[in-house]
Amino acid sequence: MRDVTLGQYFPCDSVLHRLDPRLKIVSLIAFIALTFCTFNYASLGIVCAMVIAAVLLSRVPFKMYLKSLKVIIIIVVITSLLNLFYGQGEPIFEWWIFKVTWAGIHNAVFVCVRIVCLILFSSVLTFTTSPNDLTDALERLMKPLTIFHIKVHEIAMMMTIALRFVPTLLEETDKIMAAQKARGADMESGSLISRVKALIPVLVPLFVSSFRRAYELAVAMECRCYQGGKGRTRMKQLKLMKRDYISMAVSLLAIAGVVLCNIFLLSVR
Amino acid sequence: MSLLSARGLTYIYSQGMPTQHVAVDHLDFDIEQGEFVGIIGHTGSGKSTLVQMLNGLLKPTAGTIELDGVNIWSKPKEIRAIRFRVGLVFQYPEYQLFEETVAKDIAFGPTNMGLDAQQIENRVYDAAKFVDLKQELLEKSPFDLSGGEKRRAAIAGVIAMDPDILILDEPCAGLDPVGRDILLSQIYNYHKERGNTVILVSHSMEDVATVCDRVMVMNHAKLEMFDSAQNVFSRRDELSAMGLRVPQITSIVDSLIEAGFPLSKGVLTVDRAVMEITEFLKKEGRL
Incomplete structure (x- = not known):
């Protein structure tokens, strides 16, 4: 019963734990969007680097991340397989009704890495931010909605x-x-x-x-x-501190990096 | 051979995690058939973990529990049979009631045992009698009962399984003084009539002193004492060092002895104290 890790706070002392929760939520949304805007391996690499950096910085045992990945492993496998066999173009390998193309392989890799990144990013947020901080930050972020008479x-x-x-x-x-x-x-x-x-x-x-x-x-x-x-x-x-501004700058750099890679490097699909 | 014996019994919560916590640390003890054993210890000393291991709800991290000389975990698939033989009444058991009628709720355990309808009916009737639940209450919804009645109905639900060992975790918590006394005497009568082993976890030294033959004292996951109630409660200083105390009447009689009155040590009940004191007064010719 206690093994539900998705959305569970892991208390320990790290830079990510101390970051402003508002910033963490905004960054999470930005990174998730970014994960789905990667069109070539260079930009995917930047996103992966960010995930790995975040996971390492959080100082949460890797076992915890594996546990939350375990929940979605079936989805990852199924979607990757589907993508692998439904690629367009010249088949490089064919057997019965299955045919594997380069496009299919790329698709499978992208889908797999994207889902894993998505889960890891969200896990970083929930592991490093206590539920109370989360809702507190959400309340602050949604405050503008009060003008629409939403009871934030x-x-x-x-x-x-x-x-x-x-x-x-x-x-x-x-x-x-x-x-x-x-x-x-x-x-x-x-x-x-x-x-x-x-x-x-x-x-x-x-x-x-x-x-x-x-x-x-x-x-x-x-x-x-x-x-x-x-x-x-x-x-x-x-209150935003120096560390918040630094992490904001790093995030913006990563976003810029992904955008530039997308513009100047060839898209694989 | 003892009815229940534990060797090196240990339980560790979330082993390997930063929150790792040893709840029960290498316990060795034997409990004989027909004994009434009390377990005392302050909050967090491991009492509840211990009793949950005794009926196989928690699997020991290390060590063994033997029931009639057989390790209860020797056949993990048949652990349910152990739970029928070692009945456990949890703290605030009234929160586990769920059936439409009290009778059906009491019948939950016997039904799980696979008894036939007639046997189940007999068990429900007997169990209700032990805790003094009136016949008309049995057909009511458990949620319409008063707090004390709910508590007794829940206890009847475990008694109905006719366990060899009945374990009660704080059965009197949250009841008014009269309710406590009644429930305690019902448990005591059950023990006397059936001759079954009963283990009572309690924070009330008075309750433990009144009904228990032997008392286990738990402190920081360890078993500090396991002796007759009289011997345990004569070690007042050691107990208070563990955040426990002796029954009020024991400490009153102890103070009288310190003040020079020739009373005998280890008085556990008010009745006994009255006897001692009247005897003394008679001897002095003041009564």
Whole structure:
């Protein structure tokens, strides 16, 4: 149950952990876009270098990244294979209905590397940024939307609460599962239908306790006179530091590098 | 041969991670058939981890647990059979109720054991009787019960499996004083009538002193003492060094002894203290 690493904060002390979360979110979006704007191996190389640099700088054990990659390995393999066999052009290898072309190989490599980069970039963000910092930054970034009467603070608060309760609910699920297993519940074997049925003794208590928690939280918030975002000040003020400007400069350089490679070098497809 | 014996029992949480944490550290002990054993220790001393290993919910990182001389992990596929023989009631067990009626919820364990309808019905009836749940409550939804009734229904759900060993993790937590006393005496009567082994994890020294034959003291993942309740609670200074205390009545009698009254040491219950003191007063001719 605890092995869900996608979107899990890994606390340790690194430059990336200390960067401004707003900058990290913006950079993530930029890099993801950039990953899909690579048209030749030089630009792909720049993106890969950025990923490797980020992974190394985060000082999060490589094992953690492998774990989050494991989740999507099937998608990577399937899409790569599909691309490999559906390339246009002169076949260099043919067998039955499969034919492999240079375009197909390029496509497969690009798709594979892009997905892996995508996951690694997002993992760097979630490993190095605590959920609270994330929502805080999101709230700040979405602030302009208030002019469209979107309740940014409320949305951010809901996200904070949801994220805050993920580990709690996981723990609760563990506990309830243990309690039902102690009464002989069998959740590991049997057909699909019997396994789904075996979840009922876990899900019912989980729902009941979620509602109880929600109610208790609402009462606790009202007791402290919470009334939403108007006039609230912050305990942690975000301010861009020297390291933020440096990383911004590096990111801009990488973006420029990719754009230049795309313009001046031949596209492989 | 002991009913339950542990050798070198160890459990380490998230081994190899920065958050690695030894919860149970090389425990050796034997528990005999028909004993009532108490486990005390402050929060985080490893009590809950220990009891979850005893019924095979957690697999020891190292060491063995033998039930009737057989290692419970010798056939990992049949670990469910161990869970039926070593019944574990978790902390706040009322949060695990899920069925439409109380009776069905109590029947969950026996049903998983594969018993037939008649046997299940008998088990539910007997278990409900032990915890004093009225017949009409059995047909209600468990969510309509009061807190104390829910707690008792959940305990009945484990008793209904008729385990050789019943383990209760803080069964009285969050109950009012009367509810505590009633529940504790029900557990004690169950132990006396069935002659089953019961293990009680508790923060209340009074509860442990009243019902337990032997007491295990856990401190920082280690087993510090495992002795008769009287012997354990006569080591007041060692216990307080571990953040534990002796029952209030024991410390009152101890103070009286220090003040020069010739009472016997190791008094664990109020009744016993009353007896001692009246005897003394009679001897002095003041009563």
